[in-house]
Amino acid sequence: MATLHTRASARLMMAPSVIVLFAWMIVPLAMTLYFSFQRYNLLSPDEHGWTGLLNYTYFLTDPAFGDALTNTLLLVGGVLAITVVGGLCLALMLDQPFWGRGIVRLLVIAPFFVMPTVSALVWKNMLMNPVYGVFAWIARTLGVEPIDWLADVPLLSIILIVAWQWLPFATLILLTALQSLDTEQQEAAEMDGAGVVGRFIHLVLPHLARPITVVILIETIFLLGVFAEILVTTGGGPGTATTNIVYLVYSQALLQFDVGGASAGGIVAVVLANIVAVFLIRLIGKNLDR
Amino acid sequence: MARAVTTRRKALLTVIGWTVGFLVFFPILWTVLTSFKTEGEAIANPPSFLAFDWTTENYTEVQHRSDYFLHMMNSVVISFGSTALGLLFAVPAAWAMAFAPGKRTKDILMWMLSTKMMPAVGVLVPLYILFRDSGLLDTRVGLVGVLTLIDLPLIVWMLYTYFREIPGEILEAARMDGASLGKEIVFVLAPMAVPGIASTTLLNIILSWNEAFWTLNLTTSNAAPLTAFIASYSSPEGLFWAKLSAASTLAIAPILVLGWFSQRQLVRGLTFGAVK
Incomplete structure (x- = not known):
């Protein structure tokens, strides 16, 4: 039905979005790329010039980079493990009928709507403080020596905070998927004598394979960018114990004013994120064809 | 689902469900409760859950000191x-x-x-x-x-x-x-x-x-x-x-x-x- 006329107006309607997004994608990225080959520090703006790959060499051979890469992977992996397993358990629980299920579901998804700076500060102070925190009180009640979470196990603490924020996301998506599971098929399997475990492995899990993949990929995109939680709790420390790639680039740019080095780091972060993005885009693209 | 759900099973699930829901929601609940305490009670040990002097002065104080709005x-x-x-x-x-x-x-x-x-x-x-x-x-x-x-x-x-x-x-x-x-x-x-x-x-x-x-x-x-x-x-x-x-x-x-x-x-x- 699309006539020449409607096709022309369709193009006109899409143009503004495409143009601004194109500019948004190309201009800053090109600048980052350009800066990454420059010697450029905001504190000494006169020394300016090409340095070839020197910024990359510095960034990639800096021991902090190795730490940051490890921390980034541990953070993403740790949060994914907790949220996928925890989210699956919560979704299975919320799929069962019980009294007040609607309210419990609201309670469980609530953390997702808490802004990152609030959740990080609430956990850091009121829960994880080694003297006045609730965790310390629980530990003492049980007769255990309380631990200083953010000093003794800083990365684990950050993982817990971020996992708490993302648990609702995994739960909600897996629950939505569970609810679209064919109940007749379930009942048929039950009639044929399949046990709870058998039904879970052969019916439920295969059905959840796709949503779990979606959860993993989308969370990864966001988790690679974790920043606020680190900024307000540990500031990347102690040492580089909680510095991830994002925080490392941030500290080079806005704390050390090293534009060249930070830009090289930014490009490295873009490359890393793109590796994940390729998989996600393929998965969602397949969905478009249906 | 046509399957009959026994009341016992449902009661058990209710207890588990509410406990888990409470635990996940706890940091938010705790934040809300603490906002009604005095600074002294906020760091009291053992922490007081409901039996404290409820006050709303923190809310006025926050606006007063830092232009919250x-x-x-x-x-x-x-x-x-x-x-x-x-x-x-x-x-x-x-x-x-x-x-x-x-x-x-x-x-x-x-x-x-x-x-x-x-x-x-x-x-x-x-x-x-x-x-x-x-x-x-x-x-x-x-x-x-x-x-x-x-x-x-x-x-x-x-x-x-x-x-x-x-x-x-x-x-x-x-x-x-x-x-x-x-x-x-x-x-x-x-x-x-x-x-x-x-x-x-x-x-x-x-x-x-x-x-x-x-x-x-x-x-x-x-x-x-x-x-x-x-x-x-x-x-x-x-x-x-x-x-x-x-x-x-x-x-x-x-x-x-x-x-x-x-x-x-x-x-x-x-x-x-x-x-x-």
């Missing part, structure tokens, strides 16, 4: 502004993609999605410099602009998945009756598109309200929204737990309520329609 207004302007501007760009685009798809439509959609994958930190340096040189640092206008661009792919996608569900036959019928494109949009399609636009708006306001990379890096004080304002409590001299809790409660309450209303849209929006 300025930051609240910044959050409102930034999240509503970027959402409105994003819709202005996205509605026509999603519309065209859903109702007059061409050969390239799918490619354009996937490309838009890919811009969302670009890590913010990759463009932090140039954006900071551009903002500094053009005087946009710490302004609401600057942040509205950046958040609009960040949100745009998601808005287009969400709208597209909603618009695509509007049956095309209705369009053809309207065309047969001789309706122009303009009339077609205003009288036939717009009423059917409103729910999708509303859900998109809601989810996007929530996401921009909580955005905490650009708001932290591109503002200092004047344009700082609540995310950045709360972050100022991280300094050691700012450790007043009761006041931190009061400020936090105010910052999350409105968005939590909106969020509870938008559960289903959340799934659809954040998975780009991959899970419905």
Whole structure:
């Protein structure tokens, strides 16, 4: 039905979005790329010039980079493990009928709507403080020596905070998927004598394979960018114990004013994120064809 | 489900369910409770759960000392502004993609999605410099602009998945009756598109309200929204737990309520329609 006329107006309607997004994608990225080959520090703006790959060499051979890469992977992996397993358990629980299920579901998804700076500060102070925190009180009640979470196990603490924020996301998506599971098929399997475990492995899990993949990929995109939680709790420390790639680039740019080095780091972060993005885009693209 | 659920089983599940729900919700509950305590009771040991002198002075104190409403207004302007501007760009685009798809439509959609994958930190340096040189640092206008661009792919996608569900036959019928494109949009399609636009708006306001990379890096004080304002409590001299809790409660309450209303849209929006 699309006539020449409607096709022309369709193009006109899409143009503004495409143009601004194109500019948004190309201009800053090109600048980052350009800066990454420059010697450029905001504190000494006169020394300016090409340095070839020197910024990359510095960034990639800096021991902090190795730490940051490890921390980034541990953070993403740790949060994914907790949220996928925890989210699956919560979704299975919320799929069962019980009294007040609607309210419990609201309670469980609530953390997702808490802004990152609030959740990080609430956990850091009121829960994880080694003297006045609730965790310390629980530990003492049980007769255990309380631990200083953010000093003794800083990365684990950050993982817990971020996992708490993302648990609702995994739960909600897996629950939505569970609810679209064919109940007749379930009942048929039950009639044929399949046990709870058998039904879970052969019916439920295969059905959840796709949503779990979606959860993993989308969370990864966001988790690679974790920043606020680190900024307000540990500031990347102690040492580089909680510095991830994002925080490392941030500290080079806005704390050390090293534009060249930070830009090289930014490009490295873009490359890393793109590796994940390729998989996600393929998965969602397949969905478009249906 | 036809299966009979025994009352015992249901009672057991109820206990487990509520316990787990309580545990997950506890940090938020604790924040709300602490906001009504005095600073002394906030760090009392053992902690008092309900038996304390309830006070609302933290709330007045927070406004008094740090002009809370300025930051609240910044959050409102930034999240509503970027959402409105994003819709202005996205509605026509999603519309065209859903109702007059061409050969390239799918490619354009996937490309838009890919811009969302670009890590913010990759463009932090140039954006900071551009903002500094053009005087946009710490302004609401600057942040509205950046958040609009960040949100745009998601808005287009969400709208597209909603618009695509509007049956095309209705369009053809309207065309047969001789309706122009303009009339077609205003009288036939717009009423059917409103729910999708509303859900998109809601989810996007929530996401921009909580955005905490650009708001932290591109503002200092004047344009700082609540995310950045709360972050100022991280300094050691700012450790007043009761006041931190009061400020936090105010910052999350409105968005939590909106969020509870938008559960289903959340799934659809954040998975780009991959899970419905």
